Amino acid sequence: MFKSLIAGVAAVSLTFATAMPAQANGFDREDAGKLIIGLAAIAALNAALENRDRNDREPAQVEDRTQRHPQGWTGRPRPAGNRNVLPSECLGQIDTRYGDHRMYMSRCLERHQVWVAQLPRRCEVRLFTNDGPRNGFDPACMRQEGYRSDRRR
Structure with a gap:
């Protein structure tokens, strides 16, 4: 637009500029x-x-994460003090053709009653292995977001 x-x-x-004759005396106050x-x-x-274009845009679709529950979630909320603690059993080492990578496995987190839908989306990782793609979360990114491991390995 x-x-x-x-x-x-x-x-x-450009149309009006070519129709007017050229002036040799330049701009005066009125022209300026x-x-x-x-x-x-x-x-x-x-x-x-x-401003009109900004107001006409539709609001972005916000995903409702509160309705999705991981498999096996019993409805019991985790203790408030351990809200940002992830089980160390879920921290796995994945072999790819580019070397070994560590990540928190999504399915393991779901089995341990961690609400995967509430974890930061920017930390999601998908690694491609010989056995197919693996989904999980990057441990360094999770640390930056305030999550830590329970160190029970």
Whole structure:
């Protein structure tokens, strides 16, 4: 929308510029005032169009994570003090063709009543092995997000 507006303004200005004879004496006060008023009007029109476009956009679809429960979740909430503690049994070493990688396995976390849907999405990892893809969470990223291991290995 904005590009077509600029193209139209440029086409009209070029049309009028070629129709007027060239002046040898340059700008005077009146011409400079008209130029400033014209630029201000274009800037105000641009701001109004951007504001309208911003208000017309639909709000982003927010995923409702509260309805998804991992398999085996018994409905018992975990103790509040251990909210950011992940079981060390779920920290596995995965062999890929690029070397060994460590990650918290998603299915193991679900078996240990960890709400995987509540874990940070940016830490999700998918590694491709000879046995197929493995889903989990990067331990370094989880540490940065405030999670830690229970160290019971």
